[in-house]
Amino acid sequence: MQTAGTGAVFPGIFGAAAKSIEWRGLIDPQARLKAFEALMLPHLDAAHNLARWLARSAPDAEDIVQESYLRAFRFFDGYHGGDSRSWLLTVVRNTFLTWRKREERRLSDVPLDEEKHGIAPAAAASQGDTETLRGCIDALPPEFREILILREMEELPYREIAAIASLPAGTVMSRLSRARQRLEDCVRRKAAAR
């Protein structure tokens, strides 16, 4: 157990959406691009982190982020203020879902079975704490995984998580709690197997 300050590990992205940036009603594409970049590029790490945890593959995550930013720019009119990071992460999540559907169709007959992707306990036995945790997060069903990432890494309030994952706020609370329990069980199991 460590008690290192979270600020050192997690980028402080709170309040990154500069209030002074005016993006509404911009017609000139270059001006729109400038406003969009100012609002959304600061969240590139958050977008990548979420995509990476959801897709569990570095190259796929980069594709998803790339596509997400293009989609976000295309639908920039749909951003009506509020937390720009949440808005962007919503786009990332939706892009991931589209990507996964496409992948499933491409791989036909072989659905991306979440459980199959879990790391076998024997393989994880020799790994360090980080690898154990990573393996356990990866083994979580995606609806648990995304909520955990949004809360523990992006430190988003339940309200924002609910908006991103299009869930009622109460469901966020219960699902997050179950995700944590599952994760703890998994880590405990693996620690015991070591």
Next chain:
Amino acid sequence: MTCSRQWIDAYVDDELDPSTRWQVEQHLAGCESCAALRAEIAARHEQFRTLAPYYRAPERLRQSVQAGLRAEAAGPRRWPWLAVAATVLLAAGLVWGVRRGRERELLAQEIVASHVRSTIGGRLIDVPSSDRHTVRPWFNGKLDFSPEVKDLAAEGFPLAGGRVDYVGGRTVAVLVYRRGNHNIDLFLWPSDTGGGSESQRNGFTIVHWTEGGMSAWAISDVAREELLRFRDAQMADFSKKQ
């Protein structure tokens, strides 16, 4: 208020409304196992935040995202398609131009041959007449079109008659005009293509033009300027009628 994991999680996350929060606090104060759970949950949070890797975006991703956005902001990229289309058109045009050029070359050869043959064989004129009202009806039944026969006597090109010949894979009308002692053969047939040209071949001048859906080829041993004047007279007559 039961000792619920869910409430403690939300409590640790500071996501409870004040009254619920107060209730949980009251409960934690009196429940050792719940207080222990709270401590464990808080520790787990710290563990998670310390151990779980946060995947920062690599620099190249930042660059490619920005490049993608710039391209998107520049609007749909029309020019590559324009370039492709232009290249295809140019290639097609070149092929077409070469083919057309070759066709014209062949036609000119045939016209020269026809002109020379008619002079040698003395079969220059099938219907000798200076009256266009005689010459034009003569073509009826011999051609699948009716050529315009113009009287250019006033311009110094009296009509001498006409004949039918076979040029470029089809029967064509040949009108024979005179300029002094020289003959001018005017080949006419219907054609969709436009354009014009002039060239010298075997001592003959060949002038080609199109008007009113007809391809016209004039050949003669008169001076080039004379033949161009003949052409202008023909075209002027045409535009007079329009």
